[in-house]
Amino acid sequence: MTGDDHDLDGDRHPPIQLTIWSVIALAVVVIAGLFTVRLEHQPETTRDYPPRPQIADGEAILLPAPEVADDYLPCNDCHDEVTREQGPVPRELEFEHEDTKLEHGNLWCRHCHDAVDPNNLRLADASLVPFEDSWKLCTQCHGKKLPEWRAGVHGKVTGNWRGDREYVTCVFCHEPHTPPFVPIEGEPRPRRPEEIVLRTSLPGEQ
Amino acid sequence: MGIFRRNKQATGQAKGSQKGSSRRDFLKTAATVGAGTAVGAPAIASALEFDFETFMQKNFRELSDEELKGVIERLERKYSEKYGKDVSVSAIGPMDGVLYGYGLDISRCIGCRKCVYACVDENNQSRDPEIHWIRVLEFERSEALRTINLEEGNPYYEHEKVPAEGKFYVPIACQHCEDSPCSTVCPTGATWQEPDGIVVIDYDWCIGCRYCMAACPYGARHFNWGEPNLPAEEVNPDMHILGNKPRARGVVEKCSFCIQRVRKGRLPACHEACPVGARKFGNLLDPNSEIRYLLEHKRTFVLKAELETNPKFFYFWGTEGRS
The missing domain is CATH 1.10.287 (Helix Hairpins)
Known part of the structure; x- marks a missing residue:
């Protein structure tokens, strides 16, 4: 402690040390200044965009049911009193419906199709709805899906997120007679790293 | 040189x-x-x-309106000439009161990769060398009950028909994180988050250092190692300067939520391409939007939540039994 006490006395510093300190102080100021300049050159966090007019919310458009081959329609071309008699009993399907597979729970034609008016569907309360409104029939059993579909969470929505939006009905995606999805063909896989070809040309060169 | x-x-x-x-x-x-x-x-x-003008071009955020107009005119001229079609480049800004969010129903995704190629077409990705902004990872369904390790997902699966038995699929693109590590590490300020939540890239300011690729925990950023090859007849002429404008060799690119579409109110291309309706998009600030509905009613999660990047891309399980 004895020797150091002298160093604390300011009068004993030689002038050369004062110069060093002032140089260091100057350097600090210059470096700080440079940093300030550098910080000023950082881009703004975001661009100052001009305000823009709001897009109207638009409306939900329900796409009509997918098209059915003309030769099936209208149903009452074939379905008359005779077929009505056969109707209620489950049996092997024939003629135009030879290929129709019915694998939808324990349902039979008459659970959904009206016997008297085959051009319409029949709800549980015996009221008739056209094929375009088939979703009203589906949601009698699949009621939990209705609010999700209305909210746009179940099913496909196209068009705009703000503006007109197109909703599809159940039967667009689910074949009502065999509802589960069938696997489809996928698109090609991306290339593996080892399959990537190196090309060494400079820009403009081939 | x-x-x-x-x-x-x-x-x-x-x-x-x-x-x-x-x-x-x-x-x-x-x-x-x-x-x-x-x-x-x-x-x-x-x-x-x-191109001297491109070299001297300011950062997008610092361009005056006048300068931006000049840049857009130059780009439109350049691309129209290069691709032989009428190209429009927009710099349309965000809408007030909008924060974009994306939802993806992994209970429905069938792994068909239709979104991947819709994205390539819409966003002018290089065809060869191949760049895909969306990667679809395949996982074992039996593994789903334990914690899924994303690195174990297989993006190279090949099946005659999808979905394959016993598998499930997780498509991954940019998660548009609220606290995005990619934009924090960028040394040139070439990538940042816009007021509507979209993380964008100024392709003319990217120096190709790929720090952002190292920082991104989702592998969502892609580098143009070679000269991008974009056939003129396949160019999408509806471009945004921060989105699907053609990229040069040596820059990083990624999903922009189809900025050129969503800022005009349209849905992203991948959303419209999905055949099973597994993709959901909307405004997180609008209580009536479908994205808010699924956040409130469904079991949602984000990828690598423990990293606290706060993604605005939500995965959810949509199906609950057959009813």
Whole structure:
């Protein structure tokens, strides 16, 4: 402690040390200044965009049911009193419906199709709805899906997120007679790293 | 020149046998450039496809409205000439009171990759070398009850028909994080988050250092190692300067939520391409939006939540039994 006490006395510093300190102080100021300049050159966090007019919310458009081959329609071309008699009993399907597979729970034609008016569907309360409104029939059993579909969470929505939006009905995606999805063909896989070809040309060169 | 030379040598070494020839090519190019100096600056510019105006261009966020107009005019002229169609480049800004969010129903995704190619077409990705902004990972369904390790997902699956038995699929693109590590590490301020939540890239300010790719925990950023190849007839002429404008070699690119579409109110291309309706998009600030509905009613999660990047891309399980 004895020797150091002298160093604390300011009068004993030689002038050369004062110069060093002032140089260091100057350097600090210059470096700080440079940093300030550098910080000023950082881009703004975001661009100052001009305000823009709001897009109207638009409306939900329900796409009509997918098209059915003309030769099936209208149903009452074939379905008359005779077929009505056969109707209620489950049996092997024939003629135009030879290929129709019915694998939808324990349902039979008459659970959904009206016997008297085959051009319409029949709800549980015996009221008739056209094929375009088939979703009203589906949601009698699949009621939990209705609010999700209305909210746009179940099913496909196209068009705009703000503006007109197109909703599809159940039967667009689910074949009502065999509802589960069938696997489809996928698109090609991306290339593996080892399959990537190196090309060494400079820009403009081939 | 320095960058070109280094690239050249690096690729030459990778190929081994071509090392000598690539050096000769370099010397040839150097000679051409040397001759060009004598002829004049435009010769160098054309030899290197160097564009002085692009080189001097300010960061997108610092361009005045007047300067931005000039940049857009130059880009429209350049692309219309290059691709032989009427290209429009927009710099349309965010809407007030909008924060975009994306939802993906992994209980429905069938792994068909239709979104991947819809994205390539919409966003002018390079066809060869191939760049995909969306990667679809395949996982074992039996593994789903334990914590899924994303690195174990297989993006290269091939099946005759999808979905394959016992598998499930997780498509991954940019998660548009609220606290995005990619934009924090960018040394040039070339990537940032817009007021509507979209993380964008100023492709003219990207120097290709790929720090952002190292920082991104989702592998969502892709680098143009080679000269992008975009056939003129497949170019989408509806471009946004921060979105699907064609990229140059040596820059990083990624999903922008189809900024050129969503800022006009439209849905992203991948959303419209999904055949099973597994993709959901909307405004997180609108309580009536479908994205808010699924956040409130469904079991949602984000990828790598423990990293606290706060993604605005939500995965959810939509099906609950058959009813």
